[in-house]
Amino acid sequence: MTQAIVVEGLRKRFGRREVLHGLDFAVEPGTVFGVIGPNGAGKTTTMRCLLDIIRPSAGTISVLGQDPQQGGTALRRRIGYLPGELHLENRTTGRRMVEHFAAISGSVDPRYVEELAERLGLDLDRQTRKLSKGNKQKLGLLQAFMHRPELLILDEPTSGLDPLVQQQFHAMIGEAMDRGATVFLSSHVLSEVQLTADAVAILRDGEIVTISTVEALRTAAVRQVKFTAAGTDAHDVGTLLARVPGVDSVVLRESPPSGHTGKSVEARATLSGQVQALVQALAHLNLSELVLEEPDLEEAVLTLYAKGSPSREDTPKPSSVREGAHHA
Amino acid sequence: MPSYLPLFTKALTDSWRSTLGWALGLTAACMLYLPIFPSIGGSSQMQDLINALPAGMTKALNYDQIATGPGYTQATLFGLIGFLLMSMASVSWGAGAVGGDEESGLLELTLAHSVTRIQVVWERALALLVRVAVLSAVVFLLVLGLNGPSQLKIDVGHLFGATVLFASLALLSGTAALCFGALTGRKVYGIAAGAAVAVIGYVFNAVGRQSPDVGWLLNLSPYHWAYGNSPVANGADWGAATGLLGISAALIVIAALALKRRDVGV
Known part of the structure; x- marks a missing residue:
């Protein structure tokens, strides 16, 4: 079986500023691949390239065996995507939003939508503008999972979720794995990723510092x-x-x-x-x-971040990683 | 749940409030202007007053034929207040269709689903066309209804032609707004482009009619293309209507190609 995602030499330039400096990684089918890195490391840009929302400046991408640009609608139907910054329309309900996305993505089982909503504790009939950040995030997760996609691309999926819902989310990931799906998710904190991910890429300033398994990180920690x-x-x-x-x-x-x-x-x-x-x-x-004590993986990651920039005095935003750990 | 033209349907249903609002505005404009024609435009005193005004001013306001029912309807409704309301509606919808949607962050998630960018542009442009057509139909029916009671004496065929030009002109502003919104990903540039088409068209017409020296300005004015021969009185210039709609179509094609090529949401 081919790899679910293969990225080779991915570069992305916005004007003069290059934000991805040649990423190489591959995601095995049926695994969970986590990308962690501080804000601004290039996680969201990478994901947008996978979905053909933005186009690479250089390098090649293969998603489920296809170039995202060539694959078009048929390819995106096989993907569930949760954007990092989820914007929802104000004047609609969760149900109408879900129905619209079902209409454009096709073959959604309405019973599964209800089931997911119930599990996440989400009221689909409330106006979206009245939803809290956590509830909006649940709606975002629901639209990513509802068509049982082969590949889930989730940008900071647990941000804003309380611990019970996070557990539910991990269960949903587990079920997706059981039916053979591949998951590509990002976070700025390792603790979110370590429960689910088989492999972890650490991204910093548009470069992959290391790709490793959680086990290996644990050993190194x-x-x-x-x-x-x-x-x-x-x-x-x-x-x-x-x-x-x-x-x-x-x-x-x-x-x-x-x-x-x-x-x-x-x-x-x-x-x-x-x-x-x-x-x-x-x-x-x-x-x-x-x-x-349990090995502190956050520390391990911070050590790796620091190794990535030997010449720099300022350690790259460890504070943001720390902050994330508190509300995680 | 696959459905036919899902983005088109959504664009229409999402904007029913604004469509209704603009329709009410246009209704109010018709109801305020047209019934008073017998006491204003039709009276000889009014014609004397118009004659007393500087010729440049009456030409700028298209008030030179205000004494006749068709001339009055052309000048006040199709040429001024209706034109203003329709252009505003069309520009706001056009600018929001792609540029506004992208700026608010919504387009990213839509594009991550199973739609093409060309589909996004053309279904939303179609929704714009339908809404402009609906508003124009409202105006057509109101004028038709008031034609007798207000003693306007407008030929129905001419009214139809004028309404088509009225719609085509507003649509041009809207597609310009849609196109620049799609080119830049910013709603404000779309609004600027759409407003520019409407305002420059109006101003070039008003100035161009002042003297033959500046008559060439008329050739650059979509407003003049549509209304140069007073279609309510004289019937539509179907070539002008085709031209206006053709430019709109070209702007939509440009919008679709531009959106297809570029990065979204950056």
Whole structure:
């Protein structure tokens, strides 16, 4: 089977400003491919190129085996698209909007529309101008999913959704996967992508910094380790930790003996890579406490962003990534 | 749920309020102007008053034949207030059809569905044509209804021809607005282009009629093409109607080709 999306050397120039500097990636059919990057990285531009809303300045694109411009209406019928900035008409209801899109995209099962609306908790008969941002987003998702497309292209799909609806969204993604659909989605925060995506491309300033699996990111990510060991001293713990691969930034604090226990050592460190070696090493100690945190993928991504711009002092908008994490 | 001409249908149903509004405006214009003809235009005092005005002014306002029913209807309704209302309606619809839709961000999602850009332009242009035709039909029927009571003595065939020219002229402004909206993706440029066609046409006609020295301006005025021979009184110049509609058609083709070629929503 051919790949669902193949992008080679994609460049896009608006006037003199080039916003995509030669992207190369491929999306395997039946997988979820996430693109993450700060605002302005080129995620939306890439998606618009896939849908032939804008045309590449250079490079080739193949979507479901066809050039988006050649594929035309027949190709777009096989795609569901959620724009990053969803604009809806004011003087209409969700139902009328959905009916219109069904009329131009064809073969929509009205029962499925009702089912999706119910699952998302969306009232289709309300005036769109009275809908909250989250409800508008639900309407956007509904029109993308309603014709059961082979390919879903979703730009920041969970923005504005509360956690329950996000769960519902993940279930919808899961069902799309079950019927063999491919999903291409973007986000400015990794936490949104990591639950669903098989592969993740990190985009920064119009270039792909890396393409990786969430698993690989997780492995590369750094965990915080904290433990307290009794009956030993800082020197011994330090020597022990020095032999464990991936352990870094060790901080040790020795407490004086209290009561019947001897001296104890409180240790903090970071760990990247596998945990096995550390666990084996720690087995030699008499631990009274151990905390091994979930790897912070946001940190991992930020590290990658930073690696993408070694010459720059200003780290590229980590704040926006952070902000996103809060309301996610 | 595949349907026939979905974008056309939507454009029509979405704008029923504005269509109704403009229809009411045109009705009011007809009802205000035409019934008073027997007491104003038809009286000899009015003709004396018109004769006392500077000739340039009566020519600019097309009031030179205001003493006759057809001349009065031509000057007041088709040439002035009706022309103004129809041009405004047509320009606002034309500018909104592509440029306004793109500017508000709606066109992106429409194009992501299973429609071609050429289809978007031509179905919406068709909806513009239908709405202009509906408003013109309203005017035609009102004038026809008031013809007897208001003692206008307009030949029905001439009225029909004048209404076709009235519609063609308004449509030209609307398609100019649609075309520039589609070229630029901005509603305001569409409005500017459509208004320019209407205003320049009107001004060139008014100035061109002042003296033979500036008579060449008349050749550049769509308004003059349509109304130069006072169609309500003398019947339509069908060549002018064909020409106006032909230019509109060309503008729609340009709009479709332009939209097909360029990036949307940037």
